[in-house]
Every structure is written in C-alpha cells, then in structure tokens.
Amino acid sequence: EDQVTQSPEALRLQEGESSSLNCSYTVSGLRGLFWYRQDPGKGPEFLFTLYSAGEEKEKERLKATLTKKESFLHITAPKPEDSATYLCAAVARDAGNNRKLIWGLGTSLAVNP
Amino acid sequence: DSGVTQTPKHLITATGQRVTLRCSPRSGDLSVYWYQQSLDQGLQFLIQYYNGEERAKGNILERFSAQQFPDLHSELNLSSLELGDSALYFCASSVDGGINYGYTFGSGTRLTVV
Numbered sequence: 137e138d139q140v141t142q143s144p145e146a147l148r149l150q151e152g153e154s155s156s157l158n159c160s161y162t163v164s165g166l167r168g169l170f171w172y173r174q175d176p177g178k179g180p181e182f183l184f185t186l187y188s189a190g191e192e193k194e195k196e197r198l199k200a201t202l203t204k205k206e207s208f209l210h211i212t213a214p215k216p217e218d219s220a221t222y223l224c225a226a227v228a229r230d231a232g233n234n235r236k237l238i239w240g241l242g243t244s245l246a247v248n249p
Numbered sequence: 250d251s252g253v254t255q256t257p258k259h260l261i262t263a264t265g266q267r268v269t270l271r272c273s274p275r276s277g278d279l280s281v282y283w284y285q286q287s288l289d290q291g292l293q294f295l296i297q298y299y300n301g302e303e304r305a306k307g308n309i310l311e312r313f314s315a316q317q318f319p320d321l322h323s324e325l326n327l328s329s330l331e332l333g334d335s336a337l338y339f340c341a342s343s344v345d346g347g348i349n350y351g352y353t354f355g356s357g358t359r360l361t362v363v
C-alpha cells in the first residue's frame with residue numbers, strides 16, 4: 137500500500153539552529169515528490185517538486201533532497217517566520233493510471249527567537 | 250492571495266443539514282481538486298475535476314458530491330451532515346496537473362457541525 141510518513145511530528149528549534157525534516161515514502165512508481173508549507177488556518181503553499189533520486193532544490197533557507205526511499209527538507213539558520221507545518225506528498229499512479237497524491241501528516245516546526 | 254477563492258470561510262450548521270462550498274480556481278487553471286483536512290487524518294483527497302469533467306475520485310462519501318461549471322468554478326455539496334464531517338475543506342487548482350508547479354490551494358472553508 138502506498139504510504140508517506142513524516143518525522144518528527146513536531147520540532148522546536150532555536151533561531152539559527154539548523155535541522156532536517158524527513159519524509160519516507162513507500163510508493164510504487166514514484167512520479168515526483170512535493171513539499172508544501174502550511175500556516176495555521178491557511179491552505180498549503182507549494183515549495184518544491186523533486187522528480188528523481190539525487191535531485192536537490194533550494195529556496196532561501198530551505199533545501200529539499202530526494203533519495204529512492206525518502207526526502208529531506210533541510211532548514212539552515214531558521215528564523216521565527218519559518219514556523220509552520222511542512223507537508224510532503226508523493227505522486228503515484230492509481231489503477232486507472234491517473235496521478236494521485238499520497239500525503240504525509242506533516243511536521244509542525246516552531247522556531248523560537 | 251493564492252488566486253484560488255473559497256467561500257464561505259466559516260460555516261456552522263446542525264447535523265442532518267446540507268451545505269454547499271464554493272471554489273473559484275486560479276485564472277487559467279483547468280483542474281480543481283477538493284480536499285478534507287482534519288487533525289487526525291491530515292489531507293484527504295476527495296475528488297478532481299478537469300475542465301468540467303470528473304477526473305479522479307478519492308475517499309469521497311456518497312453523501313458528498315461535487316461539480317465543475319462551464320466557467321470552471323466548482324461546488325462541493327455535503328448532505329446529511331454528521332459531527333465527524335467537521336473539518337477544513339480545501340480547494341486547489343493546477344494548470345499542468347500539478348507536475349511542475351504543484352497545486353495552488355485556497356484558504357479553505359472551516360465547517361463545524363453541531
């Protein structure tokens with residue numbers, strides 16, 4: 137069964153303390169992996185798409201990487217405004233060969249000043 | 250502002266009632282997706298429409314239905330509401346099936362069933 141697991145569930149960092157969030161996936165025929173950021177009471181905001189193992193993408197203090205089994209979101213020198221829930225979603229194919237997204241439950245990140 | 254508009258933002262209704270949630274996709278996007286988000290289950294895909302046609306179905310209950318109109322706005326109808334239907338309902342749209350730019354989400358409708 138296709139599955140995406142994110143860890144840790146919650147993470148508290150001090151401002152400037154770098155860390156990584158993990159997204160492990162078990163998906164047959166991965167077609168891509170998305171990272172999103174979600175602020176409380178708002179819709180998820182697209183961050184990155186990764187397509188193949190070894191690929192990396194960066195945006196400001198965030199860098200996403202992908203292996204054959206997992207993806208990491210590295211946060212370098214985080215600031216309080218980076219506090220949010222970070223979601224990953226794996227793109228797979230259903231029985232009708234349609235794209236489907238398998239979502240993780242997210243990592244809730246809090247960055248203290 | 251993401252460009253995806255959802256109304257209403259909040260909705261409080263009683264069990265057994267029926268409600269309609271509305272979504273206007275980002276200009277130029279042909280695909281609309283509906284998601285339900287609750288604290289314990291995360292984002293659950295309900296249904297996708299592409300240019301007026303149903304394209305994919307997820308974990309959508311029979312009490313729920315949706316449609317996409319010629320002007321591409323979409324409505325999600327929830328009937329015979331139960332307490333467990335209380336959740337955030339998100340609409341998202343995409344231009345290329347989300348391949349390169351992901352999905353653009355609206356701010357959601359918070360439904361509370363009492």
